[in-house]
Amino acid sequence: SQQGEEDPQALSIQEGENATMNCSYKTSINNLQWYRQNSGRGLVHLILIRSNEREKHSGRLRVTLDTSKKSSSLLITASRAADTASYFCATKGGGSNYKLTFGKGTLLTVNP
Amino acid sequence: EPEVTQTPSHQVTQMGQEVILRCVPISNHLYFYWYRQILGQKVEFLVSFYNNEISEKSEIFDDQFSVERPDGSNFTLKIRSTKLEDSAMYFCASAGQGEKLFFGSGTQLSVL
Numbered sequence: 001s002q003q004g005e006e007d008p009q010a011l012s013i014q015e016g017e018n019a020t021m022n023c024s025y026k027t028s029i030n031n032l033q034w035y036r037q038n039s040g041r042g043l044v045h046l047i048l049i050r051s052n053e054r055e056k057h058s059g060r061l062r063v064t065l066d067t068s069k070k071s072s073s074l075l076i077t078a079s080r081a082a083d084t085a086s087y088f089c090a091t092k093g094g095g096s097n098y099k100l101t102f103g104k105g106t107l108l109t110v111n112p
Numbered sequence: 113e114p115e116v117t118q119t120p121s122h123q124v125t126q127m128g129q130e131v132i133l134r135c136v137p138i139s140n141h142l143y144f145y146w147y148r149q150i151l152g153q154k155v156e157f158l159v160s161f162y163n164n165e166i167s168e169k170s171e172i173f174d175d176q177f178s179v180e181r182p183d184g185s186n187f188t189l190k191i192r193s194t195k196l197e198d199s200a201m202y203f204c205a206s207a208g209q210g211e212k213l214f215f216g217s218g219t220q221l222s223v224l
Contacts, residue, residue: 031211042116042203042215043155088155092211097165098143102155102211 005103006089016021019076021106026071030094032065037086037105046074046087050110068102081112114138118204118216125194126224127156130167133189133219141214143207144187146179147219148172149202155203161187 008022013019023032031050035043049056049072050064056063062075076083086107090100117136137144143180146158159169159179164177178190187206191198201220205213 033212034216035213040201040218042213044216045207045212048212098160098162099145099157101148101157102156103127104154 006087006106008106009104010107010109012111013079015079015081015110015112017079017110019083019108019110021074021081021087021108023072023074023103025069025072025089025091027091028094029067029091031090031092032063032072033065033090033100034061035088035090035102037088039085043061043088076108079108079110081110084108084110114214116206116214116216117206118202118219120219121217122220122222124222124224128193129181131191131194131221133191133202133204133221135187135189135216136185137187137204137206138206138208138214139185141206141208143167143203144179144181145201145207145213146189147205147215149203150200158189158202178196196223199223 031048031052033048034046036046037043047058047061047063049063060077065072086105088102088105090102092100119134144161147155149155157170159173160167176192180188199222201218202216204216207213
């Protein structure tokens with residue numbers, strides 16, 4: 001089954017605007033994480049939210065989680081050109097599941 | 113800051129040849145992973161490794177693939193007989209007691 005499907009697939013905004021990316025998943029999770037990937041580089045962890053949490057903040061990032069709708073959103077406030085990257089959500093299942101399952105990502109372009 | 117290092121950054125090989133992709137995870141980490149990403153597509157889980165054995169693997173990780181941690185520092189992915197469809201960016205990742213993954217910069221594998 002598909003986990004961590006992000007939308008939109010691509011988002012283009014002006015510097016200073018807010019960017020919102022959404023993620024939906026299908027099965028129960030232990031936690032949900034957001035990662036960032038600059039072109040041709042590895043993924044960098046941004047923020048983790050557990051299944052019993054509803055909202056979390058880190059600097060200009062705000063993540064929400066709605067387990068009843070199996071969805072999450074990542075908000076980047078006051079975007080900068082340097083925020084241009086692909087953003088992926090990743091879910092971790094319960095039990096002894098060691099892996100993260102990634103979605104297809106949202107390509108964010110912040111125009112100066 | 114400690115980081116995961118991968119070598120080589122690019123690998124070109126002929127179909128049917130064996131390749132070994134190398135990774136040095138962060139030194140005190142316990143969990144090790146390989147993921148791959150075909151250009152512009154989702155990040156796909158291949159295998160997780162813990163306590164010197166495979167803890168989970170995906171359908172992609174068939175008997176042409178193997179992983180090894182030959183000493184206390186290296187973590188390798190071997191593809192015995194490469195196929196054209198194995199062309200992708202391969203990422204190594206590691207995790208400590210926490211649940212976030214630290215990724216290397218990847219090895220771009222091109223099978224001709």
